[in-house]
Amino acid sequence: MLYIIGTPIGNLEDITLRALRILKEVDYIFAEDTRRALKLLNFYSIKKPVDSYNEHSSPKKIDKILSMLKDGKNIAYLSDAGMPVIADPGTELVNLCVENNIEWDVIPGVSSVLTAIAASGFYGNRFVFLGFMPRDKKRRRILRKIKENDMSDVYIFFESPERLVKTLNDVYDILGNVEIFVARELTKVHQEYFKGTVKRALERFSEGVRGEITVVLKVNHKKG
Missing domain, CATH: 3.40.1010.10 (Tetrapyrrole methylase, N-terminal domain)
Structure with missing residues (x-):
């Protein structure tokens, strides 16, 4: 077994x-x-x-x-x-x-994906898990697909500390000033939650960040 x-x-x-x-x-x-x-x-x-x-x-x-x-x-x-x-x-x-x-x-056990979804407070019956966010062009391609696809309003992914700011900038450029939840070091001693807009997140993390990061996006797709 x-x-x-x-x-x-x-x-x-x-x-x-x-x-x-x-x-x-x-x-x-x-x-x-x-x-x-x-x-x-x-x-x-x-x-x-x-x-x-x-x-x-x-x-x-x-x-x-x-x-x-x-x-x-x-x-x-x-x-x-x-x-x-x-x-x-x-x-x-x-x-x-x-x-x-x-x-x-x-x-079964704990999951950083479900923990972050629960902590974000973003309402929704569906969410899309993107895994580890890729780099540069592939990342921007995924964000453009999110903008064009209304399958879900909530998206969650993992990101490295070194690329967080670049990813946030791409989110802002492609999706606009959407709501975001950033969880750092989930369940650990230095756990940190941030919830706000992408613009505020850029201000908060502009000086750099450490640890394991999980990001949840709330995208309000325009209907019609």
């Missing part, structure tokens, strides 16, 4: 009792970032063998995981933070199980 386990996005207390039980029961753990996984496991005094599995892993690592599963081992996979498979290489492991008739299950 492969267990896809949701882990904390910052605060180590944000993990379910079921996830902790499964981590104690499995034979082996693979993690996108072994350092973060070991920090979590040590916090809860869980001693298990841990190996890395991420976007840079070789085909041999996939073969190793498949061999272990076929041998009857129970394996847990942990993403860097939050829910695996969401902007995460865990997708390949799920498909590996499907293709080889191996059981898998998901142990």
Whole structure:
């Protein structure tokens, strides 16, 4: 059995009792970032063998995981933070199980996407998750598509501190002075929420910013 386990996005207390039980029961753990996984496991005094599995892993690592599963081992996979498979290489492991008739299950946990949506207070029955916002021309192309497409009024994406201001400038140039919510370091000690217009966000973050950033846009598409 492969267990896809949701882990904390910052605060180590944000993990379910079921996830902790499964981590104690499995034979082996693979993690996108072994350092973060070991920090979590040590916090809860869980001693298990841990190996890395991420976007840079070789085909041999996939073969190793498949061999272990076929041998009857129970394996847990942990993403860097939050829910695996969401902007995460865990997708390949799920498909590996499907293709080889191996059981898998998901142990739900916290998600930075849903946490930011809830914190933003932006009303809407639908939202579009864009993953990691690309650079330059590709970013502007996506923003133009958002302007032309009224499928949703709420869009959420991840951004790096180094590119946040450039992205905000593109949002302002293409979408106008729309409402925006910027969450920095969600659930961590230095967590910060900003909610306002893009113009105000540019003023707030013009001097630079650090940490992991999640952005939510509220775009009011003109009807008719």
